Amino acid sequence: MVPVMWIELIARDGGVALRQRIDAEEARIGRAFDNDLVVDDPHVAPHHLRVYRGADGELVAEDLGTLNGLYTEHGARRVRSLSLAREPVIRIGRTTLRVHDGAHEVPPERPLTPPGRHVRWDAGLAVALFAAVLLGNWLNLTGEPNANALVLPLLGLATILVAWSGIWALLSRIFVGQSLFALHLRIALTASIALVLWAQVAEIAAYALAWREMSEYAGLGAWAVLAATCYAHLHAMGPRHMRMATGVLMALIVAGASLQYFQKWASRTENGQRVTLGDLKPPVLRAVPLAKPDDFFKRTETVKARVDAARVKEPPPGALSDSD
Amino acid sequence: MSFRAAAAVPLLLAVCAVPWAQQPPPAPPAATPPETAQPLSTAAERVYDFAKPRILQVRTLLQAAGRQTTIGSGFIVGADGLAITNYHVVSQFALDPRTYRLEYLAPDGANGPLTLLAIDVANDLAVVKVEHAGLPEFEFEPRALAGRLPKGERIYAMGNPLDLGFTIVEGTYNGLVDKSYDERIHFSGAINPGMSGGPVTAADGRVVGINVAKRVGGEQVGFLVPARHAAALLERARAGPPLVVDKAREEVGRQLDAWQAAFYDALRKQDFRAAPFGPYRGLESKAPWMTCWASTNADRVPKPRTAVNMTQCSSTTGLFVSNRILTGRLDFSYAYYQAVDLNAFQFAKELSQRAPGPASDPQGGRRLTAQECHDDFVGAGEGHPPLRATWCMRAYRDFEGIYDATLLVLTQDRGREALLAQLTMQGVSQANAVATGQRFLEAIEWSR
Numbered sequence: 001m002v003p004v005m006w007i008e009l010i011a012r013d014g015g016v017a018l019r020q021r022i023d024a025e026e027a028r029i030g031r032a033f034d035n036d037l038v039v040d041d042p043h044v045a046p047h048h049l050r051v052y053r054g055a056d057g058e059l060v061a062e063d064l065g066t067l068n069g070l071y072t073e074h075g076a077r078r079v080r081s082l083s084l085a086r087e088p089v090i091r092i093g094r095t096t097l098r099v100h101d102g103a104h105e106v107p108p109e110r111p112l113t114p115p116g117r118h119v120r121w122d123a124g125l126a127v128a129l130f131a132a133v134l135l136g137n138w139l140n141l142t143g144e145p146n147a148n149a150l151v152l153p154l155l156g157l158a159t160i161l162v163a164w165s166g167i168w169a170l171l172s173r174i175f176v177g178q179s180l181f182a183l184h185l186r187i188a189l190t191a192s193i194a195l196v197l198w199a200q201v202a203e204i205a206a207y208a209l210a211w212r213e214m215s216e217y218a219g220l221g222a223w224a225v226l227a228a229t230c231y232a233h234l235h236a237m238g239p240r241h242m243r244m245a246t247g248v249l250m251a252l253i254v255a256g257a258s259l260q261y262f263q264k265w266a267s268r269t270e271n272g273q274r275v276t277l278g279d280l281k282p283p284v285l286r287a288v289p290l291a292k293p294d295d296f297f298k299r300t301e302t303v304k305a306r307v308d309a310a311r312v313k314e315p316p317p318g319a320l321s322d323s324d
Numbered sequence: 325m326s327f328r329a330a331a332a333v334p335l336l337l338a339v340c341a342v343p344w345a346q347q348p349p350p351a352p353p354a355a356t357p358p359e360t361a362q363p364l365s366t367a368a369e370r371v372y373d374f375a376k377p378r379i380l381q382v383r384t385l386l387q388a389a390g391r392q393t394t395i396g397s398g399f400i401v402g403a404d405g406l407a408i409t410n411y412h413v414v415s416q417f418a419l420d421p422r423t424y425r426l427e428y429l430a431p432d433g434a435n436g437p438l439t440l441l442a443i444d445v446a447n448d449l450a451v452v453k454v455e456h457a458g459l460p461e462f463e464f465e466p467r468a469l470a471g472r473l474p475k476g477e478r479i480y481a482m483g484n485p486l487d488l489g490f491t492i493v494e495g496t497y498n499g500l501v502d503k504s505y506d507e508r509i510h511f512s513g514a515i516n517p518g519m520s521g522g523p524v525t526a527a528d529g530r531v532v533g534i535n536v537a538k539r540v541g542g543e544q545v546g547f548l549v550p551a552r553h554a555a556a557l558l559e560r561a562r563a564g565p566p567l568v569v570d571k572a573r574e575e576v577g578r579q580l581d582a583w584q585a586a587f588y589d590a591l592r593k594q595d596f597r598a599a600p601f602g603p604y605r606g607l608e609s610k611a612p613w614m615t616c617w618a619s620t621n622a623d624r625v626p627k628p629r630t631a632v633n634m635t636q637c638s639s640t641t642g643l644f645v646s647n648r649i650l651t652g653r654l655d656f657s658y659a660y661y662q663a664v665d666l667n668a669f670q671f672a673k674e675l676s677q678r679a680p681g682p683a684s685d686p687q688g689g690r691r692l693t694a695q696e697c698h699d700d701f702v703g704a705g706e707g708h709p710p711l712r713a714t715w716c717m718r719a720y721r722d723f724e725g726i727y728d729a730t731l732l733v734l735t736q737d738r739g740r741e742a743l744l745a746q747l748t749m750q751g752v753s754q755a756n757a758v759a760t761g762q763r764f765l766e767a768i769e770w771s772r
Contacts, residue, residue, distance in 0.1 A: 139667070139673070140669075143629070210701050212697070269694065270694060272693070272696060274695070275697065275714060277734055278676065281669065282672050286701055286710070289701075290711075293762055293765055296698075296700055297758050299715075300757075303696045303716070304754050306696040307694075307719040308719055310719065311693050
């Protein structure tokens, strides 16, 4: 009996457009109609490729002397012939093919997950997030207690989460063929919880350690969370689009964060620091020892040195004139 | 509170800002004073007749355009052509002699250049010289120099208000202003922008004071610099070397430094007393020129969730250095906060929203450097609550060693009540700022 082989025509989105069973020792591929697989690609020769079994029984693809030739996956290098056991994906013209031996091993059957489990998990995350946001809002509520002020942000947050997950689901649908909405929603929920926690941790740390820079640059942590979230979304979409998309996204996020912090830095240089005690927390959260007044006022010398340096360094144009 | 906001403003007249259409109504006929048999209008006529060849309009002109940018008044005090005016009338020229020049205009239409000989920033005075020998002069009133002028005496302010022409205004001498660090005569009469630096004389035409400021929001509340400061500056101008105009900026810096040294010295000499704020104690200056005002939110509707009792004290000093620099103020405030139904987190949030002090103003941004701060938790030891303190400073670009400094202090011993104290010092040296700040911070203690 002749062993079976399968030739798959890979679509642009990475899915299989056509799968052809070949029950012969050899298969011929090209644009002409006497081939075993006919490919409608003007860059493919009428008789382009031959797939046959080599001496050791492994499948081999061979270029039949064409103009555009035979390439490995992604068109990395042109070859005369190559063994398909190790590199099953090949390119001819603008067409990508995959050839499998009938003996190709497939992963074992995956058990069906009961749909309720994910839903319960998601609902738990959502409840945790909303509880955290509600608690945060309530602890920051200094005016009249107002149901609107407490609940409206939750509605806004829910809308943003659904919209965000929806956009990722749409992208998944386009590139992977599956929307994966529940997965994207779960990622978004987890990320939001991380953001809320980070904001709290940063505020409390800035207060407890009397660490002004922490409160000024806590936003960088939020950017990092955003970057991790986007990575997770891309990872969920599968490894195929990972490398380039990740690169582009991370570059965008780094650019965004740098721009924001450059602006902040420039504004600080221009306008200086504000007279503020920062985000205060209950005094019991203080974690650093009290400075002696003498030491505190000694440190004002460094403040004086900074403004003296600024005074000498940067007289802006027209600074010394009254007229304008 | 509204009274505090009504600050005294120097009477500098920026020409572009004058409402030309508004002509001041003629003064109503005044009552006859007991000591003279003649009606008052006749006295004013005599005073003006006497003063006319002796008063000047002092104009600051833009070199490039040759046109006036600001105007004030002045008066001749010596046959050698020396004249007195306000520092704020000539400040643009003093700080930037390459952009501006000074010129005088006499009531008879004569005009010519003015030379700046001496300045006194603290008393807002300047001595200028008219290149015109043999002019008649004013004398200073000896009773005014000795401080023996009776309250209620009729005095006459002269100058060129709003560039409308030389004018004489009758008013009343009301003694020195109470609760003022700078010596100023309270003049009850209308003085207006453009009259700055003009003389105020008694009925015999002798100078009692110099027009300097009025209170916006008051009616006919004017301020004069006592004549003795002008006499002293005149003596200094005659005795000492004349001011080198290119070095005037350094002279202003020296005077600012001397002023703040004397002011903080006086503050220390006047001493402080403890003032209770809830369970805490703070500091209160015994100086009569520190005026304090209290406020509360207890009567707010709906009932506030944080009760606030605030005391704000201000030195009511103000030093005009230039159009952009008004300095020399000392403010301190205590606000005692008590949570009504807020928890500790909410109360801390409420305090964070209240605590921000003055943002650095973009106007001053050119004249002052950007602000730099340092903050920490501070403890002054036994009897003192733990504190959260922020110290911020800006330097004056034009004057070395002069700063604006702010100290913000919050007590950190209880979750639901706190004392927020703020100290703001303008135009102060580092040493005085730190000494005052440390005194202020260490005075915060538990009263029970």
